[in-house]
Amino acid sequence: MTGGRAGAEEAASLARLAATVERLRAELHEVRRAADDRALVELAKGILVERLRCAPAQAADQLATLAARTGRSQAELAADIVNRAAGDPIADLSLTGAAELDGGPEPPAGHAEAAVRLRTAESAALGATDVQAAAHAVLETALLPIGATAVAVWAAGPDTSLTLAGHAGFSAEEAGLWRQVPPGLITPATSTLIERRTLWHPAPGPASIGRHQLTGGRVTAVARLGGRVLGVLEICWPDDPPRPTPRMERQIEALAGLCALTLNSPGPPVRAGAALAELAALADSMPDPALVLLPHLDPQGHVADFRVHHANARSAVRAGGLLLEAYPFAAGELLGRIEHVHATGEPFRAADMRFTATCTAEVSITRHGGSVLLVRRDHDQARLLEHAQRLGRIGGFEENALTGEIMWNAQMFSLYGLPPDARPVPLERLRDHVHRDDEVAVGLFLRTVLHHRRPAATAFRLERPGGAARHLRVVAEPVFAPDGRLTALRGAYQDVSPQHWTEVALAVTRDRLARTERQSAARNRLALQLQHAIMPPSHGRMDSFGLRIAVRYRPAQKEDLVGGDWYDAVVLPSERVLLSVGDVAGHGVEAATGMVVLRNALRGLATTGAGPAQLLSWLNLVARHLTDRMTATAICGVYDPATRVLRWARAGHLPPILLRDSRGTELPMVKGPLLGAFADAGYEEGRIQLEADDTLLLYTDGLIERRDHNLRHAQDRLLAVASRTASTLEHRLDDLLTHCNSDTDDDTCLIGVHVR
Missing domain, CATH: 3.30.450.40 (GAF domain)
Structure with missing residues (x-):
């Protein structure tokens, strides 16, 4: 009893100690929070003193008044004032403006709740x-x-x-x-x-x-x-x-x-900087003055001007300044257009835009991310001509026949590979700079221009310093004074090297295409010959064991669509009859050789006496492991003449059709995946007892496929045509080939089996 009382007293003491520690901890937390709140309030008072130009006491009164009006604590309001001073747009809506501090008209009801919602959002x-x-x-x-x-x-x-x-x-x-x-x-x-x-x-x-x-x-x-x-x-x-x-x-x-x-969804700053660098490089590559502009925002976040981030060498504006400082006349239409492009992303182009009091230019404005590219082209005919000559790789020259003075434009020096301060080459010395194989053509050109004094043109290879050659075309004409004297020679050179090499590349491409077409035709002929060599005659007929068997094979009309369809009807050593049709995926030599492999493999496997399901299982292994992973569909049937029982299996193929009493029906579908699709594929086997005068039809999908109908519609059409009356089995097969109306131009195999 004494020990129990002592333990209880010790537990009570520990509980009182824990409660005391927790109370002291809470008081310390409250003291710290109060200190933080006071620091935040003092910071907000300082901001109000600076913004309202008032004394600290007035700032404290304004803060207390605003807190009472909005129903919020001074610490909460102080936090919003600090956020607003830092440029937080949401804080602007959590505070009243300076007018409200002076007693503005907007009611505070619900204002604190709206601010909380905005912060949460x-x-x-x-x-x-x-x-x-x-x-x-x-x-x-x-x-x-x-x-x-x-x-x-x-x-x-x-x-x-x-x-x-x-x-x-x-x-x-x-x-x-x-x-x-x-x-x-x-x-x-x-x-x-x-x-x-x-x-x-x-x-x-x-x-x-x-x-x-x-x-x-x-x-x-x-x-x-x-x-x-x-x-x-x-x-x-x-x-x-x-x-x-x-x-x-x-x-x-x-x-x-x-x-x-x-x-x-802005990218990292490094990526943004790289984008600006790429845009600056684009501006530098342009032949006209180009500026990369960034928006200059006012304190309210609105665009007030644009700062020149980069100016290319052809622009007279320095980077770092504001656009309106460089072009005061841009304060009207131009600045508005730039602002619209920056805001909406819609590109703008104008043929006549005023930049200065005396200068108008063609303008192009496009937005690239958060920046704007401004390109101007002054209305100067000489510069337009210079750009045209540069883009067309055209150099112009004029030789004074009286003084011997030669005038070249800048593009001529570039064509000859000479520095701008080099001495121009006279036209009569052109022969010294051409490839020796073109000297005759250039000589005839010079004779026509200089001796006969008639306009002429020719193409040649110009050998430039360093051994490089360019394909040029030159045209020249003499200029005569009114009295008939020769006063000058004018002309132009044009670099036609890209056109020349394009023609060479086209000629090579045409040769390669012709060779490829010949090779493709040879492959198609080989596939067709292989198919004809392996397949039995399409109009063959077999009459034995109470069966009449007829086959039809219709190849694709286009040689390049030679496929892998096959059929087979053969008497096995067990005196049973093997019936099969199949279709290898694809066209060409690969499909034809795959057809040969599968057809011959099935013949060999059938001599084992195995059933159709087992035969397809083995044939699936052949398709996966003994060929180049081909896929194919197939029907395999084994007919026993003694019992008139047909055992059959399918590998992703359309089911056979049974004609009995002038009515056509599809045999019940049995399960079986494509050959070559799965390593462990399993195949079900179906059985049907044939009767006298029954007809069985096995076919490939080339008989019924149409682009404008689904497969079910095509199969219904086949059943309707097959149910028609026919005098012989051969006539029935011919009627099916004629009226099933397929349009995919695929190979077609068809076997008809009539029980006599």
């Missing part, structure tokens, strides 16, 4: 793995509490088209119908995309996603990021939406901004 959207998940997060966390039941996030294309990137609240079928909105179709989302502002649409409104599901109003807001319009957020209500207020519009625009973050 922000966390959920930023944590989403894709746009679809972000749409669900925005709907569930921010929009369901205000009565909205569906949301769609559209990705904008450069041609005002829209793609449904994410949705919530709509059925999968409805979303599938609205995957794409083409340009020109006016929907609430395209209206916002065109006007680039938030729009409220009363019911019923234009056609859009879920119009038959949700008959109420909807609102569409621009999903904008860094001045770029990436898409549209569309919010739907089942009935009338809430009354639009400035605060609600700002909240919806903030949600659209969250959707823009998921639509943007």
